[in-house]
Amino acid sequence: VEARDIGVSSPVGLARRLEAPSRRWGEKAIFAALALCAALSVITTTAIVISLIGPALGFFGEVSPGDFFLKSEWAPAQELFGVLPLVVGTLNVVLWGLLVAVPVGLGAAIYLSEYAHPRVRKVVKPVLEVLAGIPTVAIGFFGVSLVTPLLQDIWPGEFLGGPPGFFNAGAAALCIGLMIVPIISSISEDAMRAVPGGLREGAYAMGATKRRVATRVVFPAALSGIVASIVLAFSRAVGETMIVLLVAGNTPNLTLNPVEPIQAMTAFIGVTATGDIATGTIEYDTVFAVGLLLFAITLVANLISIRLVRKYREVYE
Amino acid sequence: VSEGFDPRTERVRLATAGARSGTQAVLSGQSPREVLKSRLFQGFLYLALSFALIGLAALLIDAFVEGQGRLSLNLITNANSNDPAEAGFRTAIIGSLYLILFVILMVVPVGIGASIYLEEYANKERWWNRIIEVNIQNLAAVPSIVYGILGLAFIIRGPLDLGFMLFAGSLTLTLLVLPTVIIASREAIRAVPPSIREGSLALGATQWQTIRRQVLPAAIPGIVTGIILAISRAIGEAAPLLLLGAATFVTFDPQPFNADTGWTALPVQIYQLAVRPQEEIREVAAAGIIVMLVVLLLMNSFAIWLRNRYEQKW
Numbered sequence: 198v199e200a201r202d203i204g205v206s207s208p209v210g211l212a213r214r215l216e217a218p219s220r221r222w223g224e225k226a227i228f229a230a231l232a233l234c235a236a237l238s239v240i241t242t243t244a245i246v247i248s249l250i251g252p253a254l255g256f257f258g259e260v261s262p263g264d265f266f267l268k269s270e271w272a273p274a275q276e277l278f279g280v281l282p283l284v285v286g287t288l289n290v291v292l293w294g295l296l297v298a299v300p301v302g303l304g305a306a307i308y309l310s311e312y313a314h315p316r317v318r319k320v321v322k323p324v325l326e327v328l329a330g331i332p333t334v335a336i337g338f339f340g341v342s343l344v345t346p347l348l349q350d351i352w353p354g355e356f357l358g359g360p361p362g363f364f365n366a367g368a369a370a371l372c373i374g375l376m377i378v379p380i381i382s383s384i385s386e387d388a389m390r391a392v393p394g395g396l397r398e399g400a401y402a403m404g405a406t407k408r409r410v411a412t413r414v415v416f417p418a419a420l421s422g423i424v425a426s427i428v429l430a431f432s433r434a435v436g437e438t439m440i441v442l443l444v445a446g447n448t449p450n451l452t453l454n455p456v457e458p459i460q461a462m463t464a465f466i467g468v469t470a471t472g473d474i475a476t477g478t479i480e481y482d483t484v485f486a487v488g489l490l491l492f493a494i495t496l497v498a499n500l501i502s503i504r505l506v507r508k509y510r511e512v513y514e
Numbered sequence: 515v516s517e518g519f520d521p522r523t524e525r526v527r528l529a530t531a532g533a534r535s536g537t538q539a540v541l542s543g544q545s546p547r548e549v550l551k552s553r554l555f556q557g558f559l560y561l562a563l564s565f566a567l568i569g570l571a572a573l574l575i576d577a578f579v580e581g582q583g584r585l586s587l588n589l590i591t592n593a594n595s596n597d598p599a600e601a602g603f604r605t606a607i608i609g610s611l612y613l614i615l616f617v618i619l620m621v622v623p624v625g626i627g628a629s630i631y632l633e634e635y636a637n638k639e640r641w642w643n644r645i646i647e648v649n650i651q652n653l654a655a656v657p658s659i660v661y662g663i664l665g666l667a668f669i670i671r672g673p674l675d676l677g678f679m680l681f682a683g684s685l686t687l688t689l690l691v692l693p694t695v696i697i698a699s700r701e702a703i704r705a706v707p708p709s710i711r712e713g714s715l716a717l718g719a720t721q722w723q724t725i726r727r728q729v730l731p732a733a734i735p736g737i738v739t740g741i742i743l744a745i746s747r748a749i750g751e752a753a754p755l756l757l758l759g760a761a762t763f764v765t766f767d768p769q770p771f772n773a774d775t776g777w778t779a780l781p782v783q784i785y786q787l788a789v790r791p792q793e794e795i796r797e798v799a800a801a802g803i804i805v806m807l808v809v810l811l812l813m814n815s816f817a818i819w820l821r822n823r824y825e826q827k828w
Contacts (some may be wrong), residue, residue: 302563436657
């Protein structure tokens with residue numbers, strides 16, 4: 198290697214230049230390409246918002262927002278555009294689903310984080326990950342072929358108005374619950390494991406039992422992460438399509454009763470937009486109006502959850 | 515506390531456990547009520563965990579019991595048919611393979627590129643980088659059917675105007691799983707310690723040389739794991755495809771760039787069969803679920819194996 202090549206002999210003798218010998222256009226081009234990849238995500242969101250808002254505006258040109266949000270009958274074929282039955286139908290499934298999934302998910306998280314032997318944990322965690330990876334169409338089939346018949350068999354007489362029918366919100370809620378358990382358990386467990394050991398040991402030193410340490414020390418310390426997991430699970434449940442489509446039916450129904458068939462917002466979109474519906478018709482635009490509402494609800498839930506996760510990461514990591 | 519079985523840490527653990535139970539016994543003066551409460555609480559934890567595990571087992575067993583009568587080679591070599599005894603998933607499986615092929619071709623470069631930008635180049639103080647970051651986290655939780663609406667309005671009609679071709683489905687699924695790939699790849703890149711980069715830069719490598727020769731090779735196992743998990747999500751995703759023209763009854767092999775021939779995918783055909791009331795047709799749906807679950811299980815196990823085999827501790 199000659200001295201010139203490593204930049205020793207510059208005109209000024211020993212003064213070495215530390216800058217790069219060329220402008221490094223290649224490096225700059227790579228930077229631009231990578232930045233473009235990252236920017237694609239913003240473009241996606243923009244495209245989602247634009248594609249929802251355009252037709253939704255067309256819809257609200259024909260149907261007043263007051264009618265849309267406040268009227269309680271949904272029958273687009275008869276020009277009845279009160280979205281409440283769809284929203285309440287979604288809530289029916291989601292709330293009953295959360296009622297099942299929150300205790301189950303948190304119980305699993307506390308067990309894995311505080312009680313389980315490392316060897317047990319090593320087996321159980323991947324199994325829960327497998328559950329998280331099951332396609333929802335398979336969970337929906339499970340609902341129709343096993344959960345609904347099972348509910349019909351064990352239903353206590355006329356409780357809540359009798360055994361559920363072939364389509365019902367309760368079985369869909371159980372399936373949705375099964376789907377979101379891994380979301381709640383994995384994020385909550387992460388949050389609990391991020392709680393420093395010193396907090397636990399301090400409590401033990403004061404004579405606390407394991408149960409008290411888990412419920413009075415670790416649980417409150419991890420609360421923001423736990424709430425984040427529940428909010429995210431809510432968002433996933435609201436946006437789930439295949440389970441409600443297969444199990445809960447397609448009957449707009451303003452009720453929180455789990456034995457009744459309902460139509461969720463996602464199911465309406467999935468059923469209506471299947472096949473070739475003509476652009477520009479009011480039928481086509483309703484899909485976008487309901488889609489916009491769905492996007493808005495999940496957006497709020499996601500932002501809350503993102504904020505809460507960041508909070509516990511800031512405190513403990 | 516370490517998870518391995520180093521005898522020293524094991525001794526420390528035992529000593530701590532002993533000291534703890536001693537302290538508890540002496541100081542807490544556990545009332546029978548407290549003991550009972552602890553037992554009940556532990557019972558609740560086991561109950562919660564077993565609910566999830568039994569649910570998963572019941573789902574797998576149910577699909578197997580309902581579909582095992584139809585498990586044969588015909589199931590994957592026959593096209594869909596009105597006769598349930600003849601119906602198979604050939605066109606749907608080929609459709610899914612095409613979908614996934616194009617998703618991989620698009621999501622790998624873009625996903626890795628975006629995560630390199632965010633981890634290695636982006637200044638996190640800048641507002642636009644923070645927006646990109648929150649935006650990706652939100653996109654990861656946007657309902658899949660909303661991506662279907664995006665595909666319908668933007669890719670099939672609207673600006674791209676591709677028509678109901680299979681490739682439009684691939685584009686939509688790519689956007690759907692992109693956030694998953696980015697989040698997983700970023701974690702893998704972040705796990706590479708800064709000293710590796712500093713060493714490379716100190717030897718005169720440019721930033722891109724450092725990333726290409728040092729950071730990426732070290733992060734590749736984590737990145738591949740993330741990509742496999744994202745792909746398995748794309749394989750099972752049915753909702754957005756319902757809006758993108760995948761719902762038609764198809765009996766011939768798909769042509770990915772032809773908007774007029776019709777196409778379908780495995781989860782979509784399963785859905786269409788599952789909504790039919792006839793017992794024999796539901797059997798075919800269950801058999802299709804078995805095929806899909808076996809593929810996904812193999813992919814997931816490979817991902818977990820990969821993670822354990824190549825995971826690097828720095």
